[in-house]
Structures are given as structure tokens and as C-alpha cells.
Amino acid sequence: MPAATSPDTPAVAAALALAAQQGGVVSRRQVYRLGVTRWQLRGQVRARRWQLIGDQSVCLHNGVVSDVGHRWAAVFQGGPRACLDGAAALVAGGLQRYEVERIRVSVPRGARVRRTPLYDIRQTRRWSAEDLVRAGVPRTRPATAAVRAALWVATDRQATYVLTSTVQQGLATAEMLGREALRIRRDRRRALVHAVVADLLDGARTLDEAEVVRELARRGIPAPTRQVLRRGTGGRYYLDLCWPDHGVVVEIDGIHHGWVEQVVPDAVRQNDLVLAGDRVLRVPLLGLRLEPDVFYGQIERALAAGSRPAA
Template sequence: MSDRPPLWLPVAAAQDGLLTRRQLRRLGLSSDYVDTQLDARRWQEVSSTVLGTTTGVLTRRQLMWAGVLHAGERSALGGLTALERHGLERWHRDEITVLVEKSHNLEPIKGIHFVETRRPIPLLTASTALPTWRVEPAALLWAGYEPVTRSAYGLLSACVQQGLTTAIRLDSWITRMRPLRRAKPFRRLLGELAEGTQSAAERDVLTMCDTFRLPRPDRQKRRRDSGGRLRYTDAEWTLADGRVVVLEVDGGFHMHVEHWSADIERERQLIATGLIVIRCSAIELREHPERIVRDLRRLGVVESSA
């Protein structure tokens, strides 16, 4: 018997253990060879075109490979799946998104959403082994078609806040992505992000102040809490008597027990330094900003003279 490794092994190793029938034919391996592996249960059939050289449930990365291999050479991971690959946190979706060219008639694979697009997929794909769209087109296209406007703004803000890209790069890609839904409001948002707005919630705070004629607050200001730790406040106003009112905005992830507990400690230790701290949810900030304005005014934040 030959000690040489099988011809398919390097290809499979580069694709997390997955191969296509076409790749095997190119290597000179017959359908009988494939059937022998399947019958012996050394391999598994993932789809009519994709084979797994391991058994058991596919890992998430293997499922990503299965999607792009099944869709063919001119396909790539897109949307939130592409951003997950680039390191985006707290925007996980179980379903994997694979972008394919228009008029692609594909056999479905459970857990994979094949999305048709007329965009030039190869030109927008990053230089990675697993074909994945670049951060900017992936984020902008997802945000452009997301039904919930706030989620669209939140995603772009998260990409900038988490360091995946910059507001300037996203803005330049809007031109390259023409036509793009919501292009004008996206440019306004990115302009604010470039000036220092770090999240959709911060943008809503500025909108609230402008609407109700409150002075714009200082944002992401560095503070030492009572334990000596460095903190960044969401928004704060310095009153005429020298007191400082802080508004902390809780997003959805703050509802998780570990975040909620940490927020309580953070609030207590900021109050212990003499700050006046009030909190609101991101939903309340968007849906009922007048309630927050009422309480800020009662605490001494006066109407802006501008």
C-alpha cells in the first residue's frame, strides 16, 4: 500500500474538511471512489454538490464553507455572517447568509440563506480563504434592506465602534455601492460618527436635545469612579451650580443579568463621586424622549438659548 496522502487531503484541509464533487473530478477521482467513502461512512453528503470528509454535525465554519462551495465560485458570505467573520460582536444570527448572483437556482441547505444580488460579488470579496464580503459593502447592503431603521443605524454604528471600519471608509463605500437605499440618512449618521458619535443611542440623545432645545451634552467623557476605575459616561450636562447630571442609555444587551449587575455597580460608584446619574432604555429614548427631557429639566438642565 502507498504511504502517500490522498490527493484530496490538501484541498479538504483548506476548506475545513469539505469538498465538492467537481473538485474531486478535477483530481481524477471517480464517482465510485466517492460512493465507497460514503458507503463506509467515512464521508457524509452535505448537499448534492458538497461532501464532508468528516462525520457528525458540521461546525459553524464548516456550514459557512458548505454554503459558498454549494453556491459556486462566484459566491461569498454576506450580511451579518460576513461581519461575524470580521469580528463583529453582539449581532449574531444563527442563519448563515451566502450571496449569489441573480437567477441562481440552488438546492436549499438547512441553516443557510442564499441571497441573490446583482452586485459584483468577486470585486467586493475580501482576500480570505473563506470567500467573505468586505466589511463596508456587507454592512451597507444589510443596513440598506433592514426593515427596522434603528437596527440599520445601530449596525453601522457598531461596525465603527468596534473598530471594524471607520465612518470615513463607510461613507466612501456609499458612492461605490450606488444605488443604495437610505444613502442620504446613512451619510448624515456617518458624519455624526466621524465627529464622535459612537452609537445609535448617542445619535438619539443629540436628536432629543435638538428637538426639545436642550444643550448638547458632553459625550463619552472620562470619569474616575469611587473605586478609582476609569469610566466613560454616555452623556452629561454641567449645571450652573457646578453639579453634573449624567444620562446613561441602556441597550438591549444591558438586560442580560451580567450586564445589569455591572451597570448597577457602575451607577453606584459614579453617584458616590457626586454625580447625578439617571438611566433610560434605548427604546424609551427613541419612542418617548419627552419623558427623559422632563426629568432632565427637573434636575436643572435648562433650555438652550441657541
């Protein structure tokens, strides 16, 4: 357990109250403004009741610094115009099931950068005061942070995941991401971000089916019949790709197929097809972008399994 600090003066009591709102961490500027003197701060640190984080922050206990505390310390280290950015901003804003390896902090071009191995503090031309959320720890708003995170993460898989998770968890809409994506002028991952956002908007469905057909031909897989009309328990519907002679159906799923209101209709539709003797493969658009060989290989194996049995 961290050693408690006694609020033996009004200044220390005020510092403790502020730290309680910031994960146990205050900046040197804050603590001095509250009336704690430099010699008092040094005394607390030497007595191992407080601990320094970098050269700009103080943790007002001697235990493990919390994630929230590190976020505040990272911003304090960056200076008065610093903000959490990318994945760090998303997690601070509520993104779940995402691990941040190193907190990213953005400052505007020309700002003084106090380097530290603890945090990734960088100048960026993308910094804008209009993008900031100032309630709580300063950070970029979710849509901006998601697109920047997608540009900065190590792999295309991570980029796709962070964009998709932002929409699925309700931090931003696909339309918001689309507007942010249009702000990208130059980046090696610009095309990927635009493609994933298009999937999230579900606005390029027909185009993506055409891309799948072209890729099937390139791999030497027989051409499917597209938009086949079927009738089932839920009424009439069209199949995306179908090989009637083989009894194979491929359904291409946009992001909306993962939403709650679509789960039951999709299940009814798939069960109807299975009961009619078809082998149904579900192929998510995001899966085609991340693991194309896996999904095209599954289609090829299904077709190689043989023709539909005679009725």
C-alpha cells in the same frame, strides 16, 4: 466524536488535507480534481464516514459541521462566482458578538442559483468582483458587507448595531462605510444608513443638537440653553444642552464617546458637574435613533423633579 477517515489513497489524503483548511468541507469539484472517484465518494458516504451538504459539498467526517465548514459549503453551493455577503461575510472576517441566523451568499445577476433550505443564496445587482476578499472563504470586504448587512437585516436596531460594531471592532473605518453608503441608489433604509454613518463620522453633531431641540419643543419640553461655558478640573468646556434653573444638563454623545481615549475626560467632566449640583443625563445619538421615547422621557422627568436648590 466524528469517525476518522483513513487516508488509504493519495487522493483521499490530499482531500483530507484540503478539508482541514476549509472547516472539514470540500466541494465535489475539488474532491474529483484531487483524484477521488465518484464511486469512492459514494462509498465513504454510504459507510457514514463522510456526509453530503447540499448537492455541491462533502464534509469529510460524520460529526457536526463547523461554522467555518458551513461557510465554505454555502459558497460552493452558490457556484464559482459566489461569495459570503452581509453579516455572514463580516463574521467570517472577524466580527465578534454577532449571530448569523442564515448564511447569505451573493451571486451576480444571471448566474445559476442552486436553491437549498440551508443557505440564503441570491442574485444581486450589487455583486462586483472588486468587492471580493479571496483570502480564505470568498466574501465581500468588510465595509461593503457592513452596509449591505444594514440594508438586509430585519430591524433598524440591527442595522445600527452592525454598522457601529464594524467600526468599533476595527474591521472598517467610518470613512470606508461612508464611501460604501454613497453607492446606495435606492433602498428603504438608505436614509438610516447615511444618518448612522454621519454619527460615526461625528460630522453632524451640531445638526443633531438642533434636531433634539426641535423635538423637545414638539413634545412640549422647555427649551434649553445651548453651548453653556463651564470651568472644571479639566479646564473649560461647553455643555450641549442645559436648563440652569433646573440644574439639568444633557450631554449628547457621538460615537467617539465610547472610545478608550475619551472615557477619562468624559468621566472627569461629568463628575465636575455632579459635584456642582447638576443632574447630568448622557444621551447617545444612536440611542435617540433607537429609543427616542426613553431618552426624551428621562429629560422630561429630570425637569419635572424641580428647580435647582438655592445656593
